[in-house]
Amino acid sequence: MQDKVKVSGGTGLSEEDIRSGKIFLTEDSLDCAFAWDTGVAITRYLNELKKGKIIASECRECSRIMLPPRMFCELCFRPSGDWVYVQDTGTVNTFSICHVHWDASRIKEGEKPYLPAVIEIDGASSGMGIMHLLGEVEPDAIKIGMKVKAVWKPEDERTGAITDIKYFKPL
Amino acid sequence: MSKRVAIVGIGYAGFRTTSSDISYREMIFEAATKCYEDAGGIHPHDIDSFVASSEDFMEGISIADEYVPDQLGAVLKPVQSIAGDSLQGLASAVMQIKTGKLNVVATSAFSKVSNLSHYENVEAYATDPVYVRPFQEHPAYLAGLEMNRYLYESGTTREQCAAVVVKNKYNALDNPRAAYGAKISIDDILGAPDLSSPLGIHDASGHLDGAVVLLLATEEKALRMTDKPIWIKGIGWGTDTPNLDSRLEGFGAAIYARLAAKQAYAMAGITAPYSELDIAEVDDTFSYKQLQHLEALNICGPGEAGKLLELGCFDAAGDLPVNISGGSLGVGYLHEANGLHRVLETALQLRGEAGKKQLPDVETGLAFAWRGIPTATGTAVILGRRP
Amino acid sequence: MKMRKVAIVGAGLTKFVRRALETPKELSYEATKTALDSCGLRLEDIDCVAHGTAPDAFDGIHQNGEYMVDGCGGWNKPTMRVYVGGATGVHAIVHGWHHVASGMFDTCLVVCEEKMSSAMPHAQGFFLTIFDAITERALHPNLLWIFALEMNRYMNRYGYTKEDMALAAVNNKMNGLKHPASQFRDEVTVEDVLNSEIMAYPVSRLDVSPVSDGAAAVVLAAEPVARRITDKPVWIEGVGWTLDTAYWATRDLYYPRYLDTAARMAYDMAGIREPAKQINIAEPYDPFDYKALHHMEGLQLSPRGKTVELLRDGHFARDGNLPMCPSGGLLGVGNPIAAAGTMKVCELFWQLRGEADERQVPGNPRLGVAQAWGDLMQVSSVVVVGI
Numbered sequence: 001m002q003d004k005v006k007v008s009g010g011t012g013l014s015e016e017d018i019r020s021g022k023i024f025l026t027e028d029s030l031d032c033a034f035a036w037d038t039g040v041a042i043t044r045y046l047n048e049l050k051k052g053k054i055i056a057s058e059c060r061e062c063s064r065i066m067l068p069p070r071m072f073c074e075l076c077f078r079p080s081g082d083w084v085y086v087q088d089t090g091t092v093n094t095f096s097i098c099h100v101h102w103d104a105s106r107i108k109e110g111e112k113p114y115l116p117a118v119i120e121i122d123g124a125s126s127g128m129g130i131m132h133l134l135g136e137v138e139p140d141a142i143k144i145g146m147k148v149k150a151v152w153k154p155e156d157e158r159t160g161a162i163t164d165i166k167y168f169k170p171l
Numbered sequence: 172m173s174k175r176v177a178i179v180g181i182g183y184a185g186f187r188t189t190s191s192d193i194s195y196r197e198m199i200f201e202a203a204t205k206c207y208e209d210a211g212g213i214h215p216h217d218i219d220s221f222v223a224s225s226e227d228f229m230e231g232i233s234i235a236d237e238y239v240p241d242q243l244g245a246v247l248k249p250v251q252s253i254a255g256d257s258l259q260g261l262a263s264a265v266m267q268i269k270t271g272k273l274n275v276v277a278t279s280a281f282s283k284v285s286n287l288s289h290y291e292n293v294e295a296y297a298t299d300p301v302y303v304r305p306f307q308e309h310p311a312y313l314a315g316l317e318m319n320r321y322l323y324e325s326g327t328t329r330e331q332c333a334a335v336v337v338k339n340k341y342n343a344l345d346n347p348r349a350a351y352g353a354k355i356s357i358d359d360i361l362g363a364p365d366l367s368s369p370l371g372i373h374d375a376s377g378h379l380d381g382a383v384v385l386l387l388a389t390e391e392k393a394l395r396m397t398d399k400p401i402w403i404k405g406i407g408w409g410t411d412t413p414n415l416d417s418r419l420e421g422f423g424a425a426i427y428a429r430l431a432a433k434q435a436y437a438m439a440g441i442t443a444p445y446s447e448l449d450i451a452e453v454d455d456t457f458s459y460k461q462l463q464h465l466e467a468l469n470i471c472g473p474g475e476a477g478k479l480l481e482l483g484c485f486d487a488a489g490d491l492p493v494n495i496s497g498g499s500l501g502v503g504y505l506h507e508a509n510g511l512h513r514v515l516e517t518a519l520q521l522r523g524e525a526g527k528k529q530l531p532d533v534e535t536g537l538a539f540a541w542r543g544i545p546t547a548t549g550t551a552v553i554l555g556r557r558p
Numbered sequence: 559m560k561m562r563k564v565a566i567v568g569a570g571l572t573k574f575v576r577r578a579l580e581t582p583k584e585l586s587y588e589a590t591k592t593a594l595d596s597c598g599l600r601l602e603d604i605d606c607v608a609h610g611t612a613p614d615a616f617d618g619i620h621q622n623g624e625y626m627v628d629g630c631g632g633w634n635k636p637t638m639r640v641y642v643g644g645a646t647g648v649h650a651i652v653h654g655w656h657h658v659a660s661g662m663f664d665t666c667l668v669v670c671e672e673k674m675s676s677a678m679p680h681a682q683g684f685f686l687t688i689f690d691a692i693t694e695r696a697l698h699p700n701l702l703w704i705f706a707l708e709m710n711r712y713m714n715r716y717g718y719t720k721e722d723m724a725l726a727a728v729n730n731k732m733n734g735l736k737h738p739a740s741q742f743r744d745e746v747t748v749e750d751v752l753n754s755e756i757m758a759y760p761v762s763r764l765d766v767s768p769v770s771d772g773a774a775a776v777v778l779a780a781e782p783v784a785r786r787i788t789d790k791p792v793w794i795e796g797v798g799w800t801l802d803t804a805y806w807a808t809r810d811l812y813y814p815r816y817l818d819t820a821a822r823m824a825y826d827m828a829g830i831r832e833p834a835k836q837i838n839i840a841e842p843y844d845p846f847d848y849k850a851l852h853h854m855e856g857l858q859l860s861p862r863g864k865t866v867e868l869l870r871d872g873h874f875a876r877d878g879n880l881p882m883c884p885s886g887g888l889l890g891v892g893n894p895i896a897a898a899g900t901m902k903v904c905e906l907f908w909q910l911r912g913e914a915d916e917r918q919v920p921g922n923p924r925l926g927v928a929q930a931w932g933d934l935m936q937v938s939s940v941v942v943v944g945i
Contacts, residue, residue, distance in 0.1 A: 009578075037283065075246060094714070096760070114703075245801065249799045266657060270655070409634070430634065
């Protein structure tokens with residue numbers, strides 16, 4: 001009953017096969033537009049970013065100061081309590097030095113790599129990090145545990161977005 | 172059935188055409204909180220597993236299951252997402268309990284379709300990219316094609332389809348969840364512009380935002396958690412071919428509904444659905460779909476649904492009240508949450524909590540959902556007040 | 559309550575290739591047919607289909623599961639698509655287990671497929687849409703970011719070096735050279751990995767598995783049916799799955815708690831108390847080399863922070879005490895996301911039956927574990943199989 005053949009199909013094509021028109025392709029580019037409702041918690045978060053401040057929410061049950069702020073604590077499953085301003089400083093929990101763009105194309109020679117990091121924000125509960133970028137720092141000088149501070153866009157350029165913080169720089 | 176499963180908690184939020192004041196996560200949190208409260212105040216830590224139903228393109232998020240756990244209280248718990256109508260999600264939850272390994276399972280779905288700028292684009296992406304999409308037609312034409320074939324095969328008239336719209340929109344007037352209730356006449360409907368002939372603009376249901384969360388449990392747990400369990404007596408789902416050109420044989424016949432109903436009826440021991448069911452919530456994404464589905468679900472014979480409708484058999488006082496809630500045409504279309512909405516309306520009737528819409532002596536109900544254009548997938552569930 | 563025993567009775571794969579000539583449906587068909595042929599079954603012997611594929615965006619098809627139905631044998635059957643991101647390939651087996659263990663079906667076909675080459679210019683671009691639409695996407699994150707962040711945290715915590723991580727890549731890639739479905743033919747050394755171009759420090763090109771097209775399928779059957787089909791059924795002894803919070807940056811990334819929980823659930827079901835001693839073969843999910851080691855710790859198969867030491871001692875080699883990824887894993891065979899997880903279960907099926915040809919692990923292995931992982935580094939699914 002046992003058939004010896006257990007692998008079948010999966011006929012490989014080379015880039016050349018595609019470039020030379022050896023196979024047919026039907027092309028379509030997706031055009032979907034979304035406008036996400038930001039909701040109670042993130043609307044406040046974005047409004048405060050526009051003012052140059054970072055706001056968190058506190059859970060009355062477990063006392064966690066949560067960032068990004070949430071309308072509810074996902075662990076206690078209760079509505080959050082008070083809003084709490086936190087600092088715009090923090091600690092690098094981990095980082096990367098990234099040489100490719102979001103679409104996987106490689107950055108050009110001489111272009112600066114992206115410096116994403118998880119930053120634990122001062123004033124929020126331990127371990128409460130956000131993803132952001134580092135700047136004004138040589139890649140080799142970045143260390144886990146490094147203290148950093150937000151560099152804000154000028155007030156008139158802020159739109160109420162996470163990018164109102166340009167990046168975090170070493171403190 | 173090796174193990175009985177009951178609905179022990181019901182929660183919902185939204186049911187509005189727009190909901191810009193809350194995020195989808197906050198809307199689901201509201202529905203989940205209500206559901207757990209309804210189930211005797213259970214904390215989600217005591218729920219064994221969670222099932223969500225969604226599709227990436229509806230949310231604008233790839234692998235949207237990432238964002239499921241927090242608002243259900245499901246952090247570090249067994250969680251899975253079904254890429255299907257939420258009645259398939261419900262079926263998955265039922266199977267989990269029947270394995271004997273999990274006792275309490277939550278299932279959820281939501282619609283935030285108001286955040287999608289052009290829903291029709293997304294719907295078009297569900298068609299075959301090589302054979303169908305290059306025509307660049309509005310996807311409603313697929314419904315027009317099917318409706319025309321159904322009318323031809325069954326002898327149903329456009330007036331009978333319009334009568335579905337009249338009744339469902341009228342039924343919706345007393346339903347607090349409904350956004351599309353209206354007094355409208357058959358002439359209004361037939362006189363309105365076509366969407367894709369013979370489908371008119373009033374033959375299609377309107378979009379709605381909303382979230383539904385249901386909690387399921389084993390018999391043993393259910394009897395401890397609530398004094399009004401609603402039993403899932405049978406459930407079935409089926410899929411016809413995705414290729415429109417291969418569907419010709421059954422283009423007018425909704426074979427997926429027949430497959431789903433066969434499995435659900437067999438499990439529930441139902442042989443004569445028209446007389447054994449006390450209520451039915453049947454997909455009416457488009458007016459003709461309600462009639463086509465009633466026939467495919469073996470509630471009546473081919474070509475009979477329109478006539479029975481005109482005779483009042485599916486009215487509140489009729490033999491088998493159908494879409495007394497208002498259905499999708501009257502309440503609104505909740506996309507992947509449609510299936511759970513059908514169960515919600517049926518379960519409230521079975522509990523005697525349907526408010527002004529409450530019918531007398533509702534013991535057994537059917538909920539049936541179709542996944543919409545261009546799919547050929549449907550799920551049927553039989554619910555009962557007694558196990 | 560005594561659980562219904564479920565076995566894997568057949569398995570099939572396509573070759574994993576960079577770009578496949580076959581369409582997604584055709585790839586699914588190839589794997590499905592191979593799996594059915596391997597156990598002498600026909601499609602009419604199959605009661606239901608559990609289907610898995612990851613983001614719709616790769617294929618540019620909304621409701622991709624519906625589109626794929628005919629390719630995976632789901633036409634006119636109960637067919638349901640499940641997804642938990644990258645963990646889908648193993649989770650689809652868990653989902654298939656739900657179908658059969660529930661008592662609702664006797665046989666279930668599990669099919670997972672991924673065609674990533676349809677996305678132009680690169681499937682990576684679509685990973686932007688897995689990030690939080692409001693708080694993260696504006697930073698234009700790349701998928702590599704989060705893995706680089708996790709890898710850096712993991713290495714930093716235990717003082718592991720890039721060379722340590724490269725050892726895992728070499729172990730798996732060298733194993734993969736013997737796999738008939740592998741897309742690689744060249745030997746790889748630690749120096750090659752270290753010298754490959756840096757993508758996102760600490761991730762270099764050879765630390766990463768390649769994007770691939772491919773499909774995998776297995777056939778599940780309930781105990782009496784399984785024994786009729788084969789004299790060597792491979793039993794599903796335990797399953798587990800867990801999803802952690804979507805707030806990934808608030809978790810300490812050095813340890814996969816989501817896997818810890820999922821693995822304990824599976825071991826508990828399988829009655830395994832000392833996994834590191836009892837498990838004979840491990841197929842941890844390895845889209846990156848560090849993940850193989852990270853997951854060995856989460857699977858409780860290696861003490862935290864001691865994994866590199868054991869790897870250097872040959873503990874995880876094919877002829878070691880606990881072979882790690884004898885298939886070659888994603889690093890050595892290829893990474894068509896959902897299909898890659900299922901490939902790992904196929905490998906255990908062949909290894910436990912002694913049918914793995916030149917990949918065969920010596921010493922008649924009796925118990926194996928496969929695992930997959932995904933989303934925002936937050937989900938794991940685990941299957942324990944035994945003979």
